């Protein structure tokens with residue numbers, strides 16, 4: 001089982017879209033995929049029709065069990081979705097209180113990692129969608145994952161944000177045995193703008209080796225897909241955006257052998 | 260002095276862009292404006308050339324003073340910018356630790372409000388840019404502001420997120436004397452897509468009265484502006500995006516008499 005985290009502290013760079021699209025491409029190939037929503041705002045959960053305000057059994061339940069000293073368990077927290085091959089471990093809005101309540105307690109960074117160990121036989125791939133802020137939820141994702149995808153919009157503010165994200169990673173990496181494998185993915189790329197092309201050029205110069213050599217272009221069909229609550233690979237498999245994510249998945253398989 | 264908060268828990272909806280553009284339009288009219296960066300990721304600070312990792316004097320300083328029981332003060336935390344009429348109270352990356360450290364302590368939701376009281380004579384307008392997550396920093400913004408601007412991208416996931424944002428507001432509103440005046444602003448609107456137009460229609464039906472009747476269109480010049488570190492009203496005053504924000508400012512003046 002390969003566990004991916006999808007993270008960036010900058011908001012609106014395509015974390016949720018990347019999670020849904022890659023999971024769907026693998027699901028359509030017959031693989032069994034779990035998507036995990038660590039964002040208290042619950043975009044990923046809403047995408048699959050789950051309501052973070054009143055969901056029974058969610059990521060929050062895992063933390064409640066840990067605090068109560070109960071046995072680890074994935075029962076009642078994994079929900080089916082209408083998308084082929086995809087199951088969901090949803091967020092609940094209560095997650096927003098975690099940083100305040102829990103961070104002084106020991107071992108709270110490993111709750112997700114220990115819970116996902118129980119899913120080894122059930123799922124071949126897990127994608128963890130992170131909130132746009134550093135805290136106990138992102139720490140859980142970085143501790144649980146085998147590798148990390150960092151979507152970055154090809155524009156100036158997002159590049160500045162990337163430096164900060166990589167510094168955070170270094171800080172966290174010191175407490176792991178091995179540094180965390182990561183790949184930077186240029187998203188929402190608009191090749192008609194000068195700023196877009198210049199930002200991509202800067203990325204290619206500063207982060208060679210850690211940067212995917214392709215780009216995810218702007219494709220307005222992603223908005224239609226989220227409105228329909230269906231992954232774009234199921235709706236329009238040959239759209240520009242889907243073809244780009246298919247190429248990304250091939251690169252990920254080469255680098256990490258996840259198929 | 261009128262204090263605006265710009266907030267939405269959904270990432271990438273144009274909070275920072277709205278802050279910079281409205282502040283610049285007022286600054287170019289000769290008004291004196293303070294912009295406050297509450298996002299530990301520091302987009303607004305980076306925009307004006309301030310580096311959140313090593314800035315001396317920031318929002319974090321205000322909390323340190325409060326915890327140490329020191330006198331409130333705005334000395335050494337307000338930085339000049341190259342933009343006409345705009346001063347900056349920057350973020351520092353240390354802000355990310357606040358939720359864990361402080362929230363059990365009393366009165367931590369009023370640090371910003373008490374500090375901004377000291378700026379009454381110096382500034383006519385204050386814009387507070389919020390992080391895309393609910394926590395002690397957003398609480399400070401909601402407690403300090405006279406009214407709230409909620410940018411919402413005209414697409415499905417963002418609409419779902421708006422419901423959650425308004426529920427959060429209701430929850431916070433109960434601890435204030437009067438409910439917080441707010442206006443919902445449709446942003447990043449792409450009138451060529453079906454999803455964009457349908458989302459706008461849903462907004463107009465569900466939130467009439469609280470919704471601005473205009474839209475901020477997609478304008479790629481905003482990316483050029485952030486790359487140049489200058490507000491778009493200074494670079495291209497008659498671009499589509501600036502004209503739309505100018506119309507928004509007129510509406511804000513009508514509603515809240517802020518001029």
Ligand SMILES: Nc1ncnc2c1ncn2[C@@H]1O[C@H](COP(=O)(O)OP(=O)(O)OP(=O)(O)O)[C@@H](O)[C@H]1O
Nearest residue numbers: 011012013014015016017132217218219222269270
């Ligand atoms: N390649 C793309 N082309 C066009 N639109 C896109 C693309 N990728 C994402 N989007 C749109 O951009 C918006 C932001 O994407 P998304 O919600 O996936 O970002 P995020 O990083 O998960 O945001 P948050 O920080 O709130 O978690 C959404 O409206 C989504 O539909």
Ligand SMILES: Nc1ncnc2c1ncn2[C@@H]1O[C@H](COP(=O)(O)OP(=O)(O)OP(=O)(O)O)[C@@H](O)[C@H]1O
Nearest residue numbers: 010011270271272273274275276391476477478481
């Ligand atoms: N009207 C617009 N037209 C085109 N691009 C825009 C517009 N408004 C914002 N943008 C771009 O969209 C991206 C997101 O905007 P911005 O950073 O202001 O959002 P935000 O809500 O502050 O994000 P965060 O959640 O990370 O704080 C930026 O690249 C910005 O340049």
Ligand SMILES: [Mg+2]
Nearest residue numbers: 015016039043
């Ligand atoms: Mg997301």
Ligand SMILES: [Mg+2]
Nearest residue numbers: 274275298302
């Ligand atoms: Mg911002």
